[in-house]
Amino acid sequence: MKKGYFGDFGGQFVAELLIPPLRELEHALETIVPSPEFQAEFSALLRDYVGRKSPLTHCPTLSKELGFNLWLKREDLNHTGSHKINNTLGQALLTKYMGKPAMLTETGAGMNGVATATAARALDLDCIVFMGATDVARQSHNVRRMQLLGAEIVPVQNGTKTLKDAINEALRYWIAEQRTHHYCFGTAAGPHPFPTLVREFQSVVGREAREQILEKTGELPYAVVACVGGGSNAIGAFHAFVPDESVRLVGVEAAGTGEPGCYNSAPLNLGSRGVLHGQMTMLLQDEDGQILPSHSVAAGLDYPGVGPEHAHLHDSGRAHYGTVNDAQALKAFMTLTRSEGIMPALESSHAVAWVLENRDRIPKGANVIVNLSGRGDKDMDIIEEHLGAQPVHGRKG
Ligand SMILES: Cc1ncc(COP(=O)(O)O)c(C=O)c1O
Numbered sequence: 001m002k003k004g005y006f007g008d009f010g011g012q013f014v015a016e017l018l019i020p021p022l023r024e025l026e027h028a029l030e031t032i033v034p035s036p037e038f039q040a041e042f043s044a045l046l047r048d049y050v051g052r053k054s055p056l057t058h059c060p061t062l063s064k065e066l067g068f069n070l071w072l073k074r075e076d077l078n079h080t081g082s083h084k085i086n087n088t089l090g091q092a093l094l095t096k097y098m099g100k101p102a103m104l105t106e107t108g109a110g111m112n113g114v115a116t117a118t119a120a121r122a123l124d125l126d127c128i129v130f131m132g133a134t135d136v137a138r139q140s141h142n143v144r145r146m147q148l149l150g151a152e153i154v155p156v157q158n159g160t161k162t163l164k165d166a167i168n169e170a171l172r173y174w175i176a177e178q179r180t181h182h183y184c185f186g187t188a189a190g191p192h193p194f195p196t197l198v199r200e201f202q203s204v205v206g207r208e209a210r211e212q213i214l215e216k217t218g219e220l221p222y223a224v225v226a227c228v229g230g231g232s233n234a235i236g237a238f239h240a241f242v243p244d245e246s247v248r249l250v251g252v253e254a255a256g257t258g259e260p261g262c263y264n265s266a267p268l269n270l271g272s273r274g275v276l277h278g279q280m281t282m283l284l285q286d287e288d289g290q291i292l293p294s295h296s297v298a299a300g301l302d303y304p305g306v307g308p309e310h311a312h313l314h315d316s317g318r319a320h321y322g323t324v325n326d327a328q329a330l331k332a333f334m335t336l337t338r339s340e341g342i343m344p345a346l347e348s349s350h351a352v353a354w355v356l357e358n359r360d361r362i363p364k365g366a367n368v369i370v371n372l373s374g375r376g377d378k379d380m381d382i383i384e385e386h387l388g389a390q391p392v393h394g395r396k397g
Contacts, residue, residue: 004192009308082374084115090201092119102126108163109299110142112186117151187230191278202236222366231307254296258325263295298346345374
């Protein structure tokens with residue numbers, strides 16, 4: 001396989017001025033990250049700061065109803081409430097090892113921004129966060145959290161003023177500040193080596209889940225299911241299972257409102273090949289290659305592209321990618337909340353919904369792991385807006 005590529009996807013489609021920091025980062029990935037010293041420090045941070053291992057929780061009520069065993073990998077229990085902290089702490093530590101005093105990042109919903117600002121504080125680094133002006137307005141709670149953590153927020157006024165534009169602006173800023181700043185890319189996408197680097201830091205999720213399910217059931221699972229935005233929680237959950245041919249890997253993209261022709265965030269199912277943010281991947285684009293707006297009720301899935309390793313897993317058939325629409329995800333949110341007392345993030349609700357919607361295709365007695373990438377507290381306003389009419393006293397959704 002060509003270096004920096006996953007099959008036909010990946011690469012480094014960037015301005016020449018970004019090649020030096022990407023080379024430096026590639027070197028750091030090959031020399032610093034595998035070193036025993038770095039690995040020991042990273043493991044200690046994951047254990048003592050993040051709270052790993054995250055549990056693998058059996059869902060007794062839903063499992064009984066479904067006829068197969070539903071297990072949740074609890075990334076929602078991590079410090080800051082999602083899987084994003086695994087990656088940002090890894091990259092913050094790498095920033096230190098590379099001798100840089102500052103990190104920059106981009107954020108859409110704000111979860112990656114909060115996780116990066118947190119990691120920067122933990123390791124005493126400066127932090128600057130690029131965020132579309134539209135997202136700054138609609139995610140004010142997370143903006144305040146980042147500010148309290150001492151991060152500088154730069155509202156981006158270009159384009160649709162959302163995540164795609166924030167990434168463009170962050171890449172531009174990195175060109176100017178590459179000597180002092182590391183770009184802490186928030187998902188397993190972007191130019192090489194980011195997709196590999198982020199997967200490296202997230203693969204702890206699948207390694208733990210594989211050990212835990214073997215310990216609890218004595219066998220490999222029937223399937224591992226995870227939602228896909230840029231693809232970091234899914235690639236983290238999948239990676240340890242890729243060689244296990246019997247394990248089905250299922251990524252879940254967001255179908256938006258689900259109406260024909262509606263905006264969605266499902267580039268693997270509804271997009272085509274193209275270049276965005278330095279990578280060849282699957283994209284939502286029109287016939288002229290203009291990027292189409294994306295939409296999902298889950299802000300973290302709202303990205304018109306996807307990491308190149310997922311494009312390859314899709315192309316090669318090793319992983320299957322389904323879609324779930326906003327209403328199905330909201331319904332799954334209520335089902336998990338009322339059945340098990342666990343409130344999933346709306347992103348993770350897409351993965352739960354895929355299992356509920358496809359229950360008839362899953363054999364009785366099977367073990368299915370859903371990666372619960374985050375907790376739903378951050379989504380309370382959206383939940384109330386959509387499900388305001390739900391009874392508040394009922395036992396079940
Ligand atoms: C809780 C949660 N899950 C999933 C995602 C999607 O990102 P990724 O595909 O990189 O895991 C996000 C992004 O913000 C998120 O906050």
